[in-house]
Structure formats: C-alpha cells, structure tokens
Amino acid sequence: MCAPAEGEEDVRDEVSATGYDVLIVGGGPAGCILANRLTADPSVRVLLLEAGGPDHWWDLRIQLPLAMGFPVGNRNFDWRYESEPEPGLGSRRLHHPRGKVLGGSSSINGMIYQRGHRADYDRWGEEAGAEAWDYAHCEPYFRRLEGNVGEPRGTGRGRSGPQALNRGPAEGPIFDAFFEAVQQAGYQVVPDINDDAQEGFSPLDQAVKGGKRASAAASYLHPVENRPNLDVHCNATVSKVLFEGTRAVGVRYRDKNGETHDVRASETILSAGAIATPQILQLSGVGDGDHLRGLGIPVVHHLPGVGESLQDHLAVHIQHRCVQPVSMSEIRNKAKWPGVVLDAVLFGKGPGSRNPMQAGGFVSSDFADGEPDLMFLLAPLAMHSADESVEVSAHGYQMHVGVMQSQARGSVKIASPIPAVHPKVVLNFLSDPKDRDRWINGIQRARHLLGQPAFRHLDGGETLPGPHVRSDEEIMAWVRRTARVGLHVASSAPMGRGEMAVVDPDTMRVHGVDGLRVVDASVMPSLTNANTLAPTMMIAEKAADIIIGNTPLPVKLPKRPRLVEPPEPSIVPPAPAVPSSAPAQPTAYPSGASLFADSW
Secondary structure, three states: OEEOOOHHHHHHHHHHOOEEEEEEEOHHHHHHHHHHOOOOOOOOOEEEEOEEOOOHHHHHHHOOHHHHOOOEEEEEEEEOOOOOOOOOHOEEEEEOOOOOOOOOOHHHOOOOEEOOOOHHHHHHHHHOOHHHHHHHHHHHHHHHHEEEEOOOOOOOOOOOOOOEEEEEOOOOHHHHHHHHHHHHHHOOOOOOOOOOOOOOEEOOOOOOOOOOOHHHHHHHHHHHHHOOOEEEEEEEEEEEEEEEEOEEEEEEEOOOOOOOEEEEEEEEEOOHHHHHHHHHHHOEEEEOHHHHHHOOOOOEEOOOOOOOEOOOOEEEEOOOOEOOOOOHHHHHHHHHHHHHHHHHHHEEEHHHHHHOEOOOOOOOOOOOOOOOOEEEEEOOOOOOOOOOOOOOOEEEEEEEEEEEEOOEEEEEOOOOOOOOOEEEOOOOOOOOHHHHHHHHHHHHHHHHHHOOOHOOOOOEEEEEEEOOOHHHOHHHHHHHHOOOOOOEEEEEEEEOOOOOOOOOOOOOEEEEOOOEEEEHHOOOOOOOOOOOHHHHHHHHHHHHHHHHHHHHOOOOOOOOOOOOOOOOOOOOOOOOOOOOOOOOOOOOOOOOHHHHHHOO
C-alpha cells in the first residue's frame, strides 16, 4: 500500500503545490486510526507519512504473535532508542524499543490490551482541566474501538469495533495452578480486568486475529487503503514542521533515497509517539526557548513543557524451574517451528498464535494510592534474561512484575539540530521516594503468589532473582541491576491548561501555534497503571471526533439500582449443623478453565 520512493517525483511536486487537508506524521496506532476516521469523508484529503517500511503480510517476524521478540532491536522495525545513564539504576543505559514500521509499536509489541483503571482517567480530567477526559467520557471510545471475541457475557466491552481482541486461552497445568494460587494468596479471579473492576486476575486480551497479529495497521488502515482520498508514504522521515509565522503549513521529510520533500497541508497532526513527537516539535522550533537557541534552532514558540514529564513503567521477571514437562519450552526446538507456523497461519491456533503471557492481573501494594499499583503477568515458559536464569531449553515459568504507579518523571530533549541524531531520553526511574517501598512489597507479593500450594507439584525452585536475594537491600540491588523498561512511554507533550501543558484538551491543538495538533501517547496528562496500547487508541478515536467536529459519544451512565421490596423471611428451615467431629473439607479451587465456564 505504501507508495514507493522511485518514480514519485511528479506526484510529490504536485502534492507540494496543491497540499492536503490533513497531514498525519506517524503510522502507529494513533495515526492509523486518524487516517481511517478522517478519510470517511471523501472530501477530506489525507496524507499519512511513516518513517518505517510497510508491514508486509508475509513477514512472520511482525505477523506471527509468538515471533514478537524478533523485530525488537532490528533496525528494520525498531527505532532502537537508548536512554541516557539512569541514575537510579546504577547509571545503566536502557533500550527503548519503538516501532519503526507501519502500525508503529502495535506491530512489534506484546499485543496485550489493557484499558487501565478508571481512576487514571478521572485523574486526567483533573490534570487536564477538562471533564471530557474523565473515565465516563473516555469509556464509550474504548467500546467503539473494541472487537472482543470470547469475552464473558455481562461485561461492558465493545464487540463490533475494528480492533480484534481475543482472550487467553490461558489453558494448561501452569495456568490452572496460577489461577488456584491467585485465590490461595487472597486475590480475586474476575471475569475481565478490562471491565469495571480492574483489581484481580483473568485471562488477558490480546490484539490477535486468526493466528496473526492484529496491529493498528491491520485493523484500521488496510481496510481503507484503497480510498482515493488517502495517500500513505512509507520510508518518509519527517525532519521538521514548516511554519509561516506561528502557523504550521506542512512538513519537510526525507525519503529512503535521501531526497528531501516539502509537503503542505491545512492541518498537521503529529502522531509519532512519546519520543519522536517532542523531538519533531523541538526540531521545528517549538519547545523551551533557551534549549532551542542553544542548539541554533530559531524559536517559533516558547513552550517549556515539550519533552518534559516523560514517564514509563519499570519491570522485572521472576523465574521458576518446572519439574514437570508441561511448559512451552518445546517451542524452542526449531524442528517444530514449521508446524507451529502452519497451525497459527492456516488454522489460527496453537502456541504460535498468541503471546505466551496469557494470564495476569492487578493488585494493590501496601503503598497504593487508591488504585492497583502492581501488575503480574504469567508466561508458561522461562524467557532469556540478561541475569542468570533457567536455561532456555529447560522447563520453567515466569512472572512479569511491574510497579505501575510512580511520581518519577523524565524528559526527551534533542541534542542536535540534525534530525537523524536521537534525542536524549531519561526516565529517572526509582527517583520517587515511594518507589523503593512499592518494589520491595511487589516482589514479596509476587513470591508469595508463586509460593502457594497450587504450584507445589510444578515448582522446581526460584531461579530469578534466586534464594540468595532475600533482604530489602538485596531485592533493590537486583531491581537496579536487572529491571527493564515497560515499553509504555507517555506524557511528553501533555494535555492541559497550565504553564507546562503542551496540548489543548478541547481541540488537541498545540498551545501557541495554529494548524498543528498532537494525537498519541505523549498527550496523556499522566501514565495509566497498565499497558498503553488501549489508551492510545482510545485517545485517537476520541480525537478524531474532536477534529471532525462530531458530537461526542454519549456517556455511559451507571446503572440505577432497582427498587424492589426486601424478600420475605425464609420459611425453609436451616440445614443441620455439621457435627464437630466431622473432618474438615479442603477448600476447592477450580482450574483456570472452569473458573470462566459460566461466563463465556
């Protein structure tokens, strides 16, 4: 679908002369959604520019869900950002994978879809100074985008939206043990962590369909790629927004042959992500004036909040050996790969058709502020770790442990006026005074869950961090040495009305300039307590209505309690008491499959 670089000069010259109505920078989740929604009006001409290449249907590295590790770190699919030394992590430099391909990070991520807690969005409404961004006003847009399959009846999820979402299946002895252990540890198993009650555990929604990854490009862009009013150019790296005074009139970009092109549009929308969007703004002269002048960049508008307030989650993996041959370790046998691929691609089933992390949930630490602040995800195999871990050929299982609340804030700042030079990225992980307490409590809770009797017949012992890591200091030393980013960067161009706000929450326009909007994860006033794919897509759906001028979707009001008379006193005599001499019956904990048998 992407226009090739060769033989396009005449077309591009014409585009430069006539212009588009809307120019979208970035073909990630937000850009794909905007391209779909805005071109529904055939009179609106839209150009989408993506710095990466096409998401070829035949490229299993990005299409096969189980192959999700292959594109990460590959220069053909990943921007391969690297942070500045992180002071709280022993000055380690962390890798920040970001999608550089049509579909953006939805083409290389783990495909896990999580709305986040309703309190996240109510906080947005307060931070942005706009009630329209609280949960009641955002929830209808989640339902509009969701195309849930296998979702329990009775939940308020969307079933007919463009974005395919499939649950679980979270089946097998390890997942069965996990759901039993969850209850033994005192937590709840809930029908759906994306419904009204987030705290608890359930099978996870994944953006997959028919055994393949359901990226935003597959869900939103490819179905409308033949619209005559939509043009998509891949391998088009935007270097700056073009201004006439303080009005954006288009962008300058380079194609894969290194040739530079200027293209004009009535409206320009940056949807390049939480690292590239502030970088482009700064390269264009929108940002902190002193910083830009120091790099020789003419200041179009002094906007000090650009690139500030960057956030991400931090995560570790706890691993155990498995004494029974029931994990997914056999998928590492290359002789089995052809069958795994065929099962997924032809029949939409088997281990190749999912991310192995198929179950998980959210719990509150002892230091939570009104909403769950810990995320646990389980995979029935032990993945490679930079630290000592289970041999990749051995049977094992692992839990992803993430602290999902922190006041730590970082920044994205360009270091050069040359667009090809990556900006300086720092998150300042573990700088919040509460981080230490949450991490220690989070590791303790994860170990407590994995140490429940339900795992006894499988557990061959903890290998990460290992039995030698026990004290608070040893736990924090391990976290500082091994923790990695959660891949959820956000909030680097936040919506709001204060001095450090970048985007107007009512219009998505950049403060102080005309003709320029931002729609992606960078506009989040603060980071949600979950993965960021779902909220980013919701933002784009909601922003499309704002840009078009549509009436917002109606708010889903809470159900009014039914007024009924209290029941008559029972006339059924109580059951006879069990004699005290009768042996106590053990508590029955259902398997992972039977927990949900009544709700499919």
